[in-house]
Amino acid sequence: MYTLASILIPIHSKQHLIRDTELPIYDLAYDSRKIRNAEHSLFFALKNVRDGHTFIRDAYQKGVRAFVVSREDIDVVSYPEASFFWVDDVLAALQKLASYHREKFNKPVIGITGSNGKTIVKEWLTQLLQEDKKVYQSPKSYNSQLGVALSLWDLSDDYDCAIIEAGISLPDEMDQLEAMIRPDIGIMTNIGVAHADGFTSKALKITEKIKLFKHAKDVIFPSRYGFEVYLPAGSRTFTFGESDRDDVKIGRIEERRDGSSSIQVSYRQEIATFTVPFIDKASIENVLICLTTLLFLGYSLDAIVHKLGRLRPLEMRLQLKTGRNNCSIIDDTYSNDLASLQIALDFLHQQQQHKKKTLILSDMEGLNEKLQMKLISILRQQNLTRIIVVGKTLKYLQDKLQIPLLFFASTEELVRNLREISLENESILLKGSRRYHLEDVSKLLVAKSHETVLEINLSALEHNLKVYRSILPSNVKLMVMVKAFSYGSGSYEVANLLQFNKVDYLTVAFADEGVELRQHGIDLPIMVLSPDEQVFESLLTSSLEPEIYSFRILKALISFLRMRKEKAFPIHIKIDTGMHRLGFLPDEMEELVTLLAAAPEVKVKTIFSHLVAAGNEQHADFTKQQIALFSASVDRLEARLGYKVVRHIANTAGIVNWPSAYMDMVRLGIGLYGVDMDEKMVLEKVSELKTTITQIKELPAGETVGYDRKGVLHRPSRIATVKIGYADGYSRRFGGGVGEMSINGQKVRTVGSICMDMCMLDVTDMVAHELDEVVVFPDLMEASRRIDTIPYELLVNISARVKRVYFYG
Template identity: 85%
Template sequence: MYTLVSILPHIHSKRHLLRNAEQLIYDLAYDSRKIRNAPHSLFFALKNVRDGHTFIPDAYHKGVRAFVVSRDDIDTTLYPEANFFWVKDVLKAMQELARYHRRQFRKPIIGITGSNGKTMVKEWLAQLLQEDKKVYQSPKSYNSQLGVALSLWNLSEDYDCAIIEAGISQPDEMDQLEEMIHPDIGIMTNIGVAHAEGFASKTLKITEKLKLFKHTRDVIFPSRYGFGKYLSSETRTFTFGEHDVDDVRVLRIEERKEGNSSIQVIYRKEKVTFTVPFVDKASIENVLICFTTLLFLGYSLNAIIHKLGRLRPLEMRLQLKTGRYNCSIIDDTYSNDLASLQIALDFLHQQQQHKKKTLILSDMDGLNDHLEAKLLSVLRQQNLHRIIMVGKSLHRLQDKLDTLLLSFDSTEELVRNLGNIAFENETILIKGSRRYHLEDVSKLLVAKSHETVLEINLSALEHNLQMYRSMLPPNVKLMVMVKAFSYGSGSYEVANLLQFNKVDYLTVAFADEGVELRQHGIDLPIMVLSPDEQAFESLLSSQLEPEIYSFRIIKALIDFLRIRKQKAFSIHIKIDTGMHRLGFLPDELEELATLLSTAPEIKVKTVFSHLVSSGNRQHDDFTIQQITMFSSSVDKLEAILGYKVVRHIANTSGIVNWPSAYMDMVRLGIGLYGVDMNKKMTLEKVSELKTTITQIKELPAGATVGYDRKGLLHRPSRIATVKIGYADGYSRRFGEGVGEMSINGQRVRTVGSICMDMCMLDVTDVAAQELDEVVVFPDWIEAAARIGTIPYELLVNIAARVKRIYFYG
């Protein structure tokens, strides 16, 4: 808790306007959509993909009265009750404030960095320490320049220690993070290929990451990476590895048939053996980092082994799943603290598919009176239909909240009573710490389905959206294609994210798709690409805007609207400039404009065309011809209509290659979903199709596999049957060794023909066992090329029976 006047010295403002110097500040805000405690929030107008200064009116309208800004052209008379700090760099000001706040925290802070495993080690360490300490951890992957500042702001003396994660992707980023975190103890996980493109060499990458520990006395790491030689001679190291000089010497690691590993180590001449439920090298290394850290912190070997016995794999991603009884389930059951709870609640309120929203919440570790007050404050700010609480210490909140409350002593009690609770047409957030095992509740509420799943990473989709948005001038609108089930990725789940990120338009192929979006709370303008006369009623009732591409359609629509006495109904005119698929030809526009100008029933919202080959430089002349033809055609149309329209012709590849075609709006399609056909963008993979191994057979040379005996084995082989076939959208063209899948990071080929619900893989040369996870398309572009098609076809052909699982973070 700070007052504005107490904050003033710590953000180095050039000037300020304090109308209420004693205003109390609890929260740091940077996104006007996520403001939750407006009267006590300090809003930072960050300049990133979008200029935060443009959202000051929205934040002020929501009740924010304190702003950190960098622009000098703000008319403060528009905000008569607001306080302003003018700074040179808004993000730097937030970091300086976070740095000051961290210095007030007198307990140990553990700083974690490395290429991979940072978040896993952080979560496991917190889980292991929370049995006897109150541990604060930075939420999820909040390890960036902004994320670290926000993480540190939640530090308080309620905690015994803190674990803060730091991540960088290019040189000169770690200095700022080190100044904020200033860790007392350091952990370096490993060095690998993550973000390697940002560094000139591996050495540069190591030295940059190790800057986090330039004022840290003790640093823990695996010795095999050789980090010690890069550290100051004054730094004390505590390592594990296979050498005599390691503090913890690893003698043996053995994989066992039960799917776990036995690890033998020696520490201070005492030899111990323990078992962990992992076999992959990354997880074992992360376990050993945690093991070594606990030894450094003074825990005995027996105590650590006892703790490790309860360690389990973590699903660290917030997941959105289809639930029973027409519900949506948000599963976030691996940790529970105030910071991660608020993130999950923000995601809950992005979901507009149901009006009712329910929170199932477990007890929080170390919940004292101060944290309870904070928890009550968070919950009172939510518009929840009901809260279901699990844990005895939460009972005392029952009389302090107005929301409908149900309370259970344990998860087992909730599970026993789940059938008596009416869940229907609502979005349910399940948020709990690991020891409450609320995943058991999630399993009962999630709809059962085919075991092959398509995982959709919503945070990757959001990243890709911002990548394309960053290329556009502020005045260019953004239309996003969500047709064909959002290229196989879902409908309202994707649309909700796009609506939250304030895109300007959505586009669907058919009216039914638009109607479904409206039924699930999407109120953005929606263009329908292929309307027919049977859909006119749906267009009108659901406020959908049709593409008009022929005289037949427009005349029928005008007649329909005239009967309904409808005026100025929004439409979009398609001009054919060379695709020769749909649209009015340029020599038809004069007749079209005359018709439009005499029909008050309709209003032209936008005029657009489609670039034929904007991603192929061989056809640049034709692209220029299209752009020129389109511009002159719209000029003529506007001249006759007597008003301006929104123009758009640039598709995804047009955004990348043709800034001259941006005009008033652009249309983003396949690029949003992580497929870069021109390989010019740093996009994140959005969709991953996964299945599992049902059975593995040992077969001799000469045996055949599958229908018509097409899979002839030329050697003794191990053949795995997996749960995906052409009924799921895995084309028969992938049969007979054409298709490649990935098991435990290793590629394997198909054997024989693809069946309706299954197919077979040759796993002779890889480590694989029954129930192992299988990635069906390790690379979407490569897989499409193998059967002579494009990634679009693979994505949109994934069957509806394949369960979609959405995760964020």
Template identity: 85%
Template structure:
């Protein structure tokens, strides 16, 4: 336990105002949306995309009474009960505290870095070691400057060892991570292309990553990478590979069949052969890293193979799926420890589509009295309606929690009784360690659908949101377009994330879309584009704000509001400055303002227009004319109305190219979903359309494939049928070799016509098996070019029957 007094000595505070020096501090907070144990939390006002100091009022209102800050303009009189610690660098102070806490942990700390495989090796190692040790591991991909600090804060003497992951994307970042982690044992996975843009060369990237081990005595890695030449001379290396000098020599790796491999290794004149359920090189290398680490730790060679044979591919992403009976299923069934449980519960709390929340939780290995008390604290801080516990070791919690609890000795018993439990209209988090196989429960609760899925990476969407937000001045508001099913990515799932990230407005195309968002807990202001008279009642009942684009609609809406005795209903005025689609023309401003100023029924919330070619430099003169015309029109409107309105004209390309058009608010659309039409942003891919191979046929030269025999084979061929067709949104224009898909990283083309539910691929030249995963659009921009369209069309045409699977990580 720390007190404010003890923390002061570790974070180099330059001045402070402390009301209660002996106040116990258990939790570190940095996000006012995720405050749990406010009374005993220390809030760090980090300056990132958004300045954490602006959220001090929110944190104080939620009960935080201790803050670490760097700004000198804080009016402490507004927070009479709060303590403030001023530092030069808030993140640095948090790292200093984590560094001090790490030094108190005297058990072995394993540090893992590399380009790929870090998280998998960490999770597999924890899984292997937990059979006879209490293992702490950094949760999920908490490997950044902030993530590592938060991970280390949870270290406790209850554990026998710790595994901490470190990731960097730029030179200089590893020094801070090394100072915090101070690993006793190092593991280096491979060096690939991840984050390559941040380093001048591969050699520089290797040297930067190996800085994690500059004070580490023993480092484990695959010898084929030759990392030893970059390590200090006194560092002891423990390698595996094909060299005679390797501690673990790999004698043979053979693919047994489609899903497993046989590996033979020698160690200290002992030879063992074992099978693992993997065939890809990356997984086999990760298995060998785990094997070598266990040998280094003293495990006998003959005791390891059966452990490795039980490893399985990890779904390391927290997934949000549509469940049966109008439920939302949060599937996080690959591990179960206190840190990852808290992260998953935070995500559950973020979901507002259902008021009722259920947790399905397996026993947690290695709990002692102290860790169990921490588990109880975590569960008590959650607003859970029900907890279903699988296993026998937590039954005594019955008398310690004021929540409905159900207990089942095993997953099999829960599965047998699932039909007797009412699960409907609720969000359900399934959290369990690997050995409980709670994925069997998830499969039963998730709504069955066509096997083609659209995976939505919510953390990538969040990254893209922050990338655009970082370009905006603090006073510029952000409206986000979630029309057309959020460009194919889903409705309330995406809106929930945007609401959690405190955007200012959402925009939908139709009132029905807005009504659905309201039904699923979205309370942000929502603008509805181009409504007609038939939806006025829905606008009123769901508190949706219409775009008003013509005198006909304006007069009809005023009459509607007058009959219902409504006053000051918010509306949004659309001005046509050159798109010539919808909107009032600039020369109609006098008539428009006269009508608006005389109508007490409405209140003009915003006035906006649409840039025609903000991403095309050839039309810059026209864009400047639009901006000037818009500003002049709004000036006239405001002068007559007598109050200010919110102005917005910049769309996604406008954000990237026209800072002069930011005005009061900008509208973010396709860029949020990872499509960079301007080539100026570093965006992450948000959605990936995937399907599977249903069947593979060997066909002779001269055979034809598909309707009208359009797919003529000019050689003996292997043809794969996959589960996607034009009813799923895969255009018929992709037929005849125009469409390109990817299987195991290998690109292939379509054969013949696209059918309604299926299409065929030529897999003659690649390794492919039935049930293999197929990426439908390896490159969305290229796919759009192939059929002379834009990425928007491909995304929005993905059918509603294609199941959306949401994940974090």
């Protein structure tokens, strides 16, 4: 914890106005839209795309009372409770504060840089280490001047080590990153031509990146890049390669028929051979960087080989999609540099389903003559059928390649002429920088999906989160329920979005769900509902916090922690105020607090209960009774525990209807996913279950449809069979005309019984064709009423075999 007084020196304030020197600061803010703990936030008015000074009023109105600014014209009279720190450079002040905080972290810090593979190596190392260590990693690709600073702020001694990624695109950027990260151990992944236009030579780029290791004791890297000549004097190196001088010697690397690679390595007279599910050079090099790092950290070769076998490809932007006219589309339309082009071409080469291979390539900015020759060399090495070029700067390829080329000045021109280009029975790689919008071409080339999918609009989910946050006081924390596969919407995909938007807590139903979130980079506090004794080990190793609801489970946990010599393990106490499902009864408070007070192995993080009927006005008196009973019970517990805890009782319905129940934190569930049981909130639909028509039949009156001949036709009918059944989560209760779907905007009813994988619809009174898209639940609330249930059941029952497709917009 920091106070305003303690922040004064590290940010190098040249002038200040402090109203409350002892005001605690927990959060750093730079975006007024994402402030959650306003009273204890320090707002940095960054001058970036938008001037942060223009959002000071918004932040102040949300409760922020401390600001770091650079402009002299701020009317401080308008902010009578606010403290201000004036600095020359706001971003530099933020970086200095991050550096100051980093110095307090006394555990090993690993710094990663390089041209490519930083994020993958970071993620894989975290995955490999977190089985027996608490690893902090900079989130996602937070490797920029701002991202690194924000990452370091979350460092704490709760972790055994930290892995921080650093990325640069211009000279002199690494000095600031190094001053913040100060890695004890350095990892240099590789050197390529990413950001080539920012550096006059490859040597200059290496020199700049190597600055990250100015004070590092040891540096790990592939020896083939020759980084050692650029390292500071006295740096110790730990390398892998094919030379006897390497610490880790790489032997045979063999591609297997199943798409994996067999790799032989030797280390200190030990030889081991292992298999990884990759054959591309970039992934193999990243695996070897991870192996070498673990050897350096003291893991045995046998133990590492066992760990590496569990690595899987990370989800990256390059996607393989089914295209029209029997084509395969490799969509990599977000970046375009030589290194990533080579990786994408390697992937194209792996596609053996078509003999013909086409590259659609946008212009590459910033290529000097040497890099132009490198591009020509790369393309000459490929067995390409043709290249389609978008832009005007790659005309020099015309006379340098023996491959047919087509040139288009713009993406729009290519789109206009796409029908005249014969694209069929081939693999097509789209490789382009963002500004060329080659995704527009991808949309035209990709075949319409004819499978059952659940489309999830992440921007709608983010909107709904903002709607609920907008009615909460700024000092109320937010716990979000991601149990039951996030109400059918996914797991870490949703949790990642919530983490980005800085919710305070996540809640899962089972420990396995929490473990999966940890494995995918979720570092938010996670509460596990109703755990049993079999999952205590998972709770401990994955930093998961259990709900404690009975004396049996509490005593068992204390005993387990005592054997493990753990202290102050975070727990959440559940009080039964009327739900009568789980929890301690109010008259058990004395016995409970006596047990807790005598158990240093645990520390109560929150105490909570569950409102039975917060959305039902008929039970308002009972809800008031629950709130009062809960508050009295927590008061008794806090008085004996001797410390404050976070209180929460309001669920989604409580957020909408009971502001008096907000307390310290609220729990947001089904409302986040676009379902408001009270229909009072303006929410956006998050998910839509879709399928397609497989076949349409013309049947005469008197015929029957489906099992047991339950679907009797009383008129000549057109019956459409669609690809969804009860194995996908479409309940059998929707059979016999109860279920209603939508085709081309028109609603139609089910016919006969619901089958395991399919069901039938009556499309007699509308125009419908095979392969038409079908919306399964045109109105989720109405669908739930038809089978006497609630939307929760419909959402959580959507089978995991139904493909989830995520998109923004």
